[in-house]
Amino acid sequence: NAGVMQNPRHLVRRRGQEARLRCSPMKGHSHVYWYRQLPEEGLKFMVYLQKENIIDESGMPKERFSAEFPKEGPSILRIQQVVRGDSAAYFCASSSVQDVNYGYTFGSGTRLTVV
Amino acid sequence: AQRVTQPEKLLSVFKGAPVELKCNYSYSGSPELFWYVQYSRQRLQLLLRHISRESIKGFTADLNKGETSFHLKKPFAQEEDSAMYYCAPLSGSARQLTFGSGTQLTVLP
Numbered sequence: 001n002a003g004v005m006q007n008p009r010h011l012v013r014r015r016g017q018e019a020r021l022r023c024s025p026m027k028g029h030s031h032v033y034w035y036r037q038l039p040e041e042g043l044k045f046m047v048y049l050q051k052e053n054i055i056d057e058s059g060m061p062k063e064r065f066s067a068e069f070p071k072e073g074p075s076i077l078r079i080q081q082v083v084r085g086d087s088a089a090y091f092c093a094s095s096s097v098q099d100v101n102y103g104y105t106f107g108s109g110t111r112l113t114v115v
Numbered sequence: 116a117q118r119v120t121q122p123e124k125l126l127s128v129f130k131g132a133p134v135e136l137k138c139n140y141s142y143s144g145s146p147e148l149f150w151y152v153q154y155s156r157q158r159l160q161l162l163l164r165h166i167s168r169e170s171i172k173g174f175t176a177d178l179n180k181g182e183t184s185f186h187l188k189k190p191f192a193q194e195e196d197s198a199m200y201y202c203a204p205l206s207g208s209a210r211q212l213t214f215g216s217g218t219q220l221t222v223l224p
Binding site: 103106 | 149160166
C-alpha cells in the first residue's frame with residue numbers, strides 16, 4: 001500500500017497561471033481532505049470530499065479555488081489565476097469510512113511557489 | 116465558536132527535561148482528539164489519539180473534560196522529538212479534523 005500520493009511534490013507557477021494538484025488516496029479510502037499550510041502558519045482545512053461529492057468546502061476561498069474527486073482517478077485541487085499569496089504547502093489526507101474516527105493518513109504535500 | 120487553542124507557538128526544552136505541549140478546546144459534546152507531529156519537511160503523522168489511551172514514543176495525553184484540555188506530555192524529552200506538534204479534534208457532522216495552530220518544539224542538547 002503506497003499510502004497517500006500527492007504530485008507534484010513541487011510546483012512553480014507564474015502569476016496568472018493555473019495550478020493543478022493531485023492526490024491519490026490510500027487504497028480503500030473514500031474520503032479525501034485538503035489542507036493548506038502557509039509559511040510559518042499551521043494547517044488550515046480547505047475541503048472535504050467523497051467520491052463525486054463535495055461534503056464540506058467551508059475552508060475554500062470563494063474564488064479561483066475548486067476541488068473534485070471523480071469516480072475514477074485522483075482528487076484534484078485546482079487554483080486558477082494564481083497569485084503570490086497562494087504560495088504554500090498543500091496537503092491531502094484520506095480516511096476510510098470505518099477508520100475516520102482513528103484519524104487521517106496524510107500525503108507528503110505539494111509545495112506551490114508562485115513567482 | 117468551536118475552536119482548538121495551542122497557546123505556545125514555540126517551546127524549547129533541554130534534553131532529558133519534561134515537556135508539556137498545551138491544547139485547549141471549546142467544542143461542545145465530547146470531541147475525539149488527536150495529536151499529530153510533523154518532523155522537518157516530512158508529512159504529518161498521527162502521534163496518538165485519546166480514544167486508545169496509548170503511549171507513542173514516550174508521549175501521553177489525557178483528556179480533561181473539566182478543563183477542556185488535551186495536553187501532550189513526555190517525561191524526558193529527546194533531541195529527535197524536535198518537531199511541529201498539532202492538536203486536532205475530530206468533530207461535527209462532517210467528522211473532519213480541525214488543527215490547532217501548532218507548537219514548534221525544540222529540544223536542546
